[in-house]
Amino acid sequence: MISTAIPINEDFRLEALKSLDILDTKTEKEFDDITALANYICDTKVALISLVDKDRQWFKSTHGISDKICQTPRNNSLCSHAILNPETPLIIADTREDQRFNKDIICLENTQVVFYAGFPLVDKEGFALGTLCVMDDKPRELSEKQIESLNALARQVIILFELNKKNNDLEKMQSKLKKKNQALREFARVISHDLKMPLANIVTTTDLLKLLLDDKLDEESLEYFEYIKASSFSMSGYISDVLAHYESETLVNNKPEKFKLNELLQEIVDLLSIKPDFTIHFPEDDPTLNCNKSALKQIFFNLIGNSIKYNDKEQIVVTIDAFRDDKFDYFRITDNGMGIPNDKLDTIFELFTTADTVDRSGNKGNGIGLSTVKKLVEKLGGTIKVTSEEKKYTTFDFSIKKCC
Template sequence: MTEAAKPTNEKLRLEALHSLNILDTEFEKEFDEITTLASFLCDAEIALISLVDKDRQWFKSKYGLAICETPRAVSFCAHAILDPYKPLIVEDARKDPRFCNNPLTEVDKIVIFYAGIPLVDKDGFALGTLCVIDSKPKKLSQKQIEALKSLANQVIMLFELNKKNRDLEYMQSKLKKRNDSLREFARVISHDLKMPLANVITSTDLLKLKLGDKLDSESLEYFEYIKISSFSMSNYIGDILEHYESESLINHKPEKFVLNDLLQEIVSLLSIKPDFTINFPKENPILESNKLALKQIFFNLIGNSIKYNDKEQIIVSIETKEDDIFYHFKITDNGMGIPNNKLEVIFDLFTIANHTDRNGNKGNGIGLSTVKKLVKKLGGEIKVSSQEKIQTTFEFSIQKPN
């Protein structure tokens, strides 16, 4: 018996093999189907997907064999990977000086016939083989060898797909941890900053009262500026927290409710003034959905329709319809409109369509990003169309419960 030499690129080859993170993983149906087919096509007792590690060969899939690995010293596959682009065919191992004294051949009498196709990755490293084995001498036709080569290519494709899936899962896990950290950071910052800001606002009012007539008009303007800026910062912090906490709204179970009752709740929360007219849907349907998430969506969209409106009489109209899969909603206002160059990015975080709102305050570009996030989580889509100085229409859908 001759123990196989190590490939000249052994160190890099092992790094490529270990980068797949596939050694000692569970058996998978996709690989087992390949070894079953290989055994059938070659009329062989055993078929293996064998990976040649540092001191062993481990079987990702096995057909007709009970053991999961063997020492590399007795491995036929360790010989096969020495010539990555050529099949190793041993018709009768008892007559081959490399294998005649191999315990798998001489003692166990498992491997008399062997045919191995090297599994070569995109960088040219032979990671192992797809092999078929029999306990008696055998010959393969050229068609059978070509079929084995095709199956070996499928194994390599599965390796690469598995690696991409694992990398994706790792990145998703990493992103989730970062998002969780960012959400916690936003919560802590919101809590720690809101109280000082409230103190600034209260102190400003107290100072104005205490100083009374001692303040000239310019000083009063400065005090008012401090107060307005503090309110603006407080709203900004609140919106950031709302954006990152919106994820928790998705966890609420669907419930049945009347749409117009929900809209009336929102109107009450927004403290609507007489210069505002809202047209509720005539259908007034009963919905079954995540009520809290939908409430947040409408609250942001209707709130924007009011804030970014330059007309004396604000008019907002809401329409709805449904099909077998989705609820569809349309909100149209007669406000400032959105510039054409902003329509494609209006849902991006921190993107602002208008410089200031109805009261001269600058937006922070968080609300619509939160809306899109919630709509997506509810299985729907959202889009916007607008004519500057005339109107804006938001249309969105949410998926019905299964």
């Protein structure tokens, strides 16, 4: 029985080992390649990536023994001695002649461990978490090149551990963000339901009071009533936009369907209740698309709606073009509206960011619509960009990935 070896910083070392979340994980090719290479470089029978836990040594990768053997007791472990000196590998030419280990026969599966070389796996804090080790059933020596190669492989193991840890942390963060987004969507749904009805009641009550008090209201009082009504409509629109933003993720889960682009655009024009002062040019080549119709409809609805709202011309003109290649469908929407200031072009798609301009009716935007558009476009595998010149035009170019 080998005497138990405990490093002086054992508690901190174990804490560092646990923080990697690597113990008792499945085998991975990246680690198996390293043990296979270590065996090849040293021409030995067995190579292990061994992590020294509190009462055991656990093998992340084995080469030369059955993969069913994943751990052995720590008190019969050569690796527990190798981690005592993180700066230097433990190389034992013949364990039978070493007074520390010659009291008992040391075996691993069917291999008697005569030769052992353990290279400490040292993290960035200086803790030896385990070893990359090679073993054989006969005495051996390692050349300087072999020692240098195994030291390099040991460093690669630590790099893989750190990458795994970062990936695990990212997955956990994504899981938390997903739960938070779900909670936000539910919150937005509840807010929409609970606030929209009272706002509708305010609008209705305001109109009713104006009728009842018509002959008793002066011009200033009438302006207050209009302000209440306008504010209620503004708040209702804001709530609708928040809800649309958080529900956009559910839109991208809809299955692809075939449809004519111009038919979709006509549906949007009908929904927007276009007035005579508006002219829209559909693509001459009316393509048949096979994609997420609901998501694309929401994108066009927001962009065309913005082209109408943020337009100071007597005659509003919007032109829509469509192009395609083997992988993407491309769309362009150009209007003759107010344009976007140059210093706002880089931030226009950020949530709650606006161009600090008022629309055709004198209302200021809430910075949600374009953020929702960008989110949908990216979920559909595409990109979006904007070009603009103040007082002249704004053009949005976006793409979506074709469905197979």
